[in-house]
Amino acid sequence: MFSLKEYWWKIKSLIETAVLRKADPSEEDHVFWRKKLFTNMIGYAFIVSIIAFVSSTSFGIFAGSAVVQWFNIVFGCALIYIIFNKKIMIQTRKILALFLLYVLAIIYIAVLGSEGPGVLYLIIITIFCAMIFPRPVAYYLVGLNVIICAAFGAVIYYKLFDSPLLDSYDLPLWASYSGNLIFVSLISVMLVSKVLNGLEQTIQKEAKLVLKLDASEKYYRTTFEANPVPMYVFDMENGRFLHVNEAAIAKYGYTKDEFLKMNINDIRPQTETSKLMDLNSMIRSRDYSGVLIHINKDNDAFPVEIETNIIRFEEREARLVLATDVSERINYIKEIERQNKDLKEIAWIQSHMVRAPLANIMSLTEFLIKYPGEDTQETLTFLKDSSQKLNVAIKAIVGQADGSGLTG
Numbered sequence: 411m412f413s414l415k416e417y418w419w420k421i422k423s424l425i426e427t428a429v430l431r432k433a434d435p436s437e438e439d440h441v442f443w444r445k446k447l448f449t450n451m452i453g454y455a456f457i458v459s460i461i462a463f464v465s466s467t468s469f470g471i472f473a474g475s476a477v478v479q480w481f482n483i484v485f486g487c488a489l490i491y492i493i494f495n496k497k498i499m500i501q502t503r504k505i506l507a508l509f510l511l512y513v514l515a516i517i518y519i520a521v522l523g524s525e526g527p528g529v530l531y532l533i534i535i536t537i538f539c540a541m542i543f544p545r546p547v548a549y550y551l552v553g554l555n556v557i558i559c560a561a562f563g564a565v566i567y568y569k570l571f572d573s574p575l576l577d578s579y580d581l582p583l584w585a586s587y588s589g590n591l592i593f594v595s596l597i598s599v600m601l602v603s604k605v606l607n608g609l610e611q612t613i614q615k616e617a618k619l620v621l622k623l624d625a626s627e628k629y630y631r632t633t634f635e636a637n638p639v640p641m642y643v644f645d646m647e648n649g650r651f652l653h654v655n656e657a658a659i660a661k662y663g664y665t666k667d668e669f670l671k672m673n674i675n676d677i678r679p680q681t682e683t684s685k686l687m688d689l690n691s692m693i694r695s696r697d698y699s700g701v702l703i704h705i706n707k708d709n710d711a712f713p714v715e716i717e718t719n720i721i722r723f724e725e726r727e728a729r730l731v732l733a734t735d736v737s738e739r740i741n742y743i744k745e746i747e748r749q750n751k752d753l754k755e756i757a758w759i760q761s762h763m764v765r766a767p768l769a770n771i772m773s774l775t776e777f778l779i780k781y782p783g784e785d786t787q788e789t790l791t792f793l794k795d796s797s798q799k800l801n802v803a804i805k806a807i808v809g810q811a812d813g814s815g816l817t818g
Contacts, residue, residue, distance in 0.1 A: 485510060485514050492507055504542060508539060514528075515528045515532050521574075523575050524574075525574070532558065533591065537595075545603050545606075548602070552596050562575060562584065563585060563588065566584050635656060639734050640654075640657045640660075640662070640734075642655070644729055646720070651669045651672055652670070653670075653723065654666060661733075662677060662706045663706045678704060679705055701713050701716070713736050714733040715733075716731060
């Protein structure tokens with residue numbers, strides 16, 4: 411069963427739908443806010459006006475005024491037609507409704523005097539206008555109230571037509587009464603306008619902030635989507651993927667829908683179970699980075715360097731991850747390390763295998779120079795042997811260099 415409150419909200423929603431058009435995308439937020447305020451007033455006034463209609467009609471009957479009774483009926487029908495006619499621009503509907511309310515207030519004052527609701531309506535209309543129109547309009551309407559009061563002052567002074575005002579007031583008394591009316595209207599407008607002006611400025615600032623945030627979000631989303639390096643976002647609580655970019659889809663081989671059904675453990679080798687457990691505790695406690703092993707859909711393993719930060723994504727605590735494939739870098743480092751090893755071996759060969767025969771050749775050559783003709787045959791044999799050893803050592807160095815790629 412519906413409660414009274416639920417019925418009220420349902421009726422209010424129906425009235426708002428019947429009165430308000432869809433928001434114009436180019437329309438500023440504070441302008442649409444005033445339109446919403448207008449519909450809210452209609453929602454509340456529609457129910458309360460039944461009480462006002464009954465009371466004013468009863469007053470007219472007891473006062474013996476058929477004009478009030480007929481005017482209430484005509485006024486009610488006209489106001490309902492204007493307010494709920496979506497073919498008329500809402501700003502025009504506001505102005506027409508304001509005109510009808512002023513006509514109603516003037517007729518009430520003229521026919522029923524100050525004892526009727528007319529004077530009260532003048533104050534209420536002015537306050538309502540301060541809420542649903544831009545700030546200057548309400549002050550203009552205070553001026554209009556002054557003109558209306560002055561006009562009724564002329565009626566009292568010159569007795570232009572028969573009215574209960576002639577029996578209750580003379581011109582000085584009416585001027586005093588009107589002065590208080592204008593004072594209350596002006597103070598009410600000043601206070602309401604001050605509050606609503608501050609609220610309007612807040613709405614405008616909030617709208618500008620939202621635009622900046624939207625622009626910032628668009629920039630970072632574009633950066634995320636267009637980044638050539640695989641990026642993904644996963645839930646801190648359960649490790650499920652929340653978002654991936656195109657580079658990640660291309661690198662890992664999964665579709666976006668497949669990714670969003672997966673956990674970060676699904677892109678890690680099962681052989682690293684212990685590391686996965688450490689990783690799960692790590693991602694909950696602090697930022698982490700470094701080189702990990704990932705696998706793609708075809709179960710091919712490759713090393714990635716991880717950079718990550720904690721972010722808020724769709725109202726959840728998550729991690730944004732940048733996963734750079736470092737296979738080429740690691741292979742390059744391994745190649746450099748292998749070449750360094752070969753260089754060390756070449757240096758060892760040079761220092762041990764080359765220097766010994768070279769030292770022999772140098773000694774034998776010096777001996778032949780100093781002592782020509784003495785044991786020449788034997789010396790030349792030693793010299794030949796040392797040269798052959800030197801040749802073997804040089805070939806070994808060249809072969810080592812060719813095998814390591816150092817000569818390429």
